[in-house]
Amino acid sequence: MERLASTLTDSEREIVVSRLIDGPQELVFEAFTNPAHLSNWYGPNGFTITTHAFELRPGGVWDFIMHGPDGTDYPNWIVFLEIAPPERIAYRHSETPDDPEPFTSTVTIAARGDRTEVTLRSVFETREQRDKVVQCGAVEGGEQTLGRLAEFAAVRSGDATGQEQA
Amino acid sequence: MARAATTSDAFNAIAEPNRRAILTLLRGNERPVGDVALSLGLNQPAASKHLKVLREVGLVYARRAGKQRLYSLDARGLEPVHAWTGVFEEFWTESFDRLDKYVRELRRGEQSDGETG
Numbered sequence: 614m615e616r617l618a619s620t621l622t623d624s625e626r627e628i629v630v631s632r633l634i635d636g637p638q639e640l641v642f643e644a645f646t647n648p649a650h651l652s653n654w655y656g657p658n659g660f661t662i663t664t665h666a667f668e669l670r671p672g673g674v675w676d677f678i679m680h681g682p683d684g685t686d687y688p689n690w691i692v693f694l695e696i697a698p699p700e701r702i703a704y705r706h707s708e709t710p711d712d713p714e715p716f717t718s719t720v721t722i723a724a725r726g727d728r729t730e731v732t733l734r735s736v737f738e739t740r741e742q743r744d745k746v747v748q749c750g751a752v753e754g755g756e757q758t759l760g761r762l763a764e765f766a767a768v769r770s771g772d773a774t775g776q777e778q779a
Numbered sequence: 780m781a782r783a784a785t786t787s788d789a790f791n792a793i794a795e796p797n798r799r800a801i802l803t804l805l806r807g808n809e810r811p812v813g814d815v816a817l818s819l820g821l822n823q824p825a826a827s828k829h830l831k832v833l834r835e836v837g838l839v840y841a842r843r844a845g846k847q848r849l850y851s852l853d854a855r856g857l858e859p860v861h862a863w864t865g866v867f868e869e870f871w872t873e874s875f876d877r878l879d880k881y882v883r884e885l886r887r888g889e890q891s892d893g894e895t896g
Contacts (some may be wrong), residue, residue: 632869632879634878636879636883640885640886644878644881646884654874654881657870731875749862776844
């Protein structure tokens with residue numbers, strides 16, 4: 614299993630994660646923008662997706678439920694902000710249309726020879742919002758917040774936690 | 780739950796850029812405070828203060844060697860950080876694993892379509 618490259622960026626409202634995918638850029642873009650494809654890979658092992666609406670245009674909505682392996686349902690409400698084939702997708706992600714704390718993610722899809730580098734950058738409204746999420750994750754073991762945290766990438770704090778003690 | 784004093788947990792400790800830089804620096808080898816200060820362009824009291832915070836939350840370990848103290852990374856302090864990052868990391872590690880596998884399957888499908896068509 615390939616390791617995620619992740620960093621806590623200088624901006625304390627952001628989390629960034631990236632990964633090389635073994636396939637061409639157009640195909641990876643397609644996998645990110647077609648609900649039939651998304652249901653085949655989006656989410657951790659054991660999760661499934663039910664899509665209620667999917668409209669790929671700026672202002673369009675992807676309304677879907679993530680079903681956890683323990684039977685818990687996590688509502689998701691994504692509003693697309695930018696669709697730039699085959700290299701970029703930006704969207705606002707929340708639980709519901711009136712969720713007071715949505716966050717913005719930008720997926721950058723870049724050709725790297727035969728492979729494709731996917732970089733996901735999530736930006737929170739405030740550092741407090743991110744920190745709150747951080748604390749929830751620590752306190753609740755992340756289970757209850759998994760749905761709304763779905764798009765947040767890992768902070769192994771890159772520099773701080775990216776290694777094991779020898 | 781009330782928030783603990785500002786520097787008393789690993790999350791707060793690594794929220795400060797200089798302290799993250801110190802952890803990066805201490806990855807490979809242990810160093811005295813003077814080295815840390817020099818490498819980061821800090822004065823020695825500032826470096827000492829950061830190291831003290833990192834020690835208090837269990838991110839850095841100090842041992843005496845002759846006249847000086849040598850500081851090294853103490854990974855145990857990172858456990859609470861891993862505990863919550865695990866959620867995010869797991870989500871995207873597993874999603875990207877699935878995406879990678881799925882894209883390979885799509886490519887195989889395209890190839891076999893090409894062969895039969």
